[in-house]
Amino acid sequence: MRFVFTAIFICISCVSFAQKMSYEEWIKEAQENIRLLPKYGNRPKSKGQLAADDQLIEQYTRQEGSRSSASELLIRIGFEYLNKGEIRIAMYRFNQAWLLDPENENVFWGWGAIYLTFNDTSKALEQYDEGLSKNPENPNILTGKATIFLNRYYDNRDETFLSSAISLYSKSYSIDSVNQNTSYKLSIAHFLAKDCVNALKFYNICVDLGGVPIQKEYTEELLRTCNE
Known part of the structure; x- marks a missing residue:
């Protein structure tokens, strides 16, 4: 694989x-x-x-x-x-x-x-952190913050960022399991972590929810890689 x-x-x-x-x-x-x-x-x-x-x-x-x-x-x-x-x-x-x-x-x-x-991920993070200080359980902000770490991982391949992204996405998903944006990005994060089982799991969850944010290129990449 x-x-x-x-x-x-x-x-x-x-x-x-x-x-x-x-x-x-x-x-x-x-x-x-x-x-x-x-x-x-x-x-x-x-x-x-x-x-x-x-x-x-x-x-x-x-x-x-x-x-x-x-x-x-x-x-x-x-x-x-x-x-x-x-x-x-x-x-x-x-x-x-x-x-x-x-x-x-x-x-x-x-x-x-x-x-x-x-x-401007630094200023975005400032806003997300202030929002989370008011409500640490806000799933939308948790997913937004996770996306910053996922972007940072993509930029430099620092595994710490990827781990943080998955943790935040998972927390967000546990609070709101019907947010397509969260399940889609959680699939991407697991894919980047070379975890096909969870990448496919959350991809299929997103599909079942409507699959609105899913991009054709990601589907092709995921299925090609994880079905080898």
Whole structure:
């Protein structure tokens, strides 16, 4: 049995679209546009901005029934924009979600995904760790953090990163066993660890759940390697 590590594993990151702005452009714009910074960069706001915040809070709270429900809605909307490559608008929505509920750890999942989009794994990890400090059992953040370690393993083949990724994915899966993203990446992680039994197991679990994130190239590589 031979294992071939090819470029298809670069796709373990959460983003599959073409970015509409570079990270350099993002950083430059964020110097003036505080809406591109988590928590608005903790910078003071003008009276007009504060009034707009109050209006948004009132509007969404009335619409969704509570600030926490409104926060979750804006996170879902943020990820919809992120998946379409509208990174700027996604960040606006995640910040609005935080404005509504600063204790919602899923906001940090969103911010981490933004930075992971730009491959700034250090800043992504900062956001994931802050989210996990609020809720260590959040499966979405655990999977996001695991993906950072899986990417780092792919970059330098440090087995410590791969072990950490598998541990985090496994913990996430134990909390939420129907997340296709988690089962798919857990399959990839086991494949990279040369563990065909578990690679196939979690691949088939993902297929049974719908197989949405599975890439054709990975299927071919997995089946060719693990069926030899």
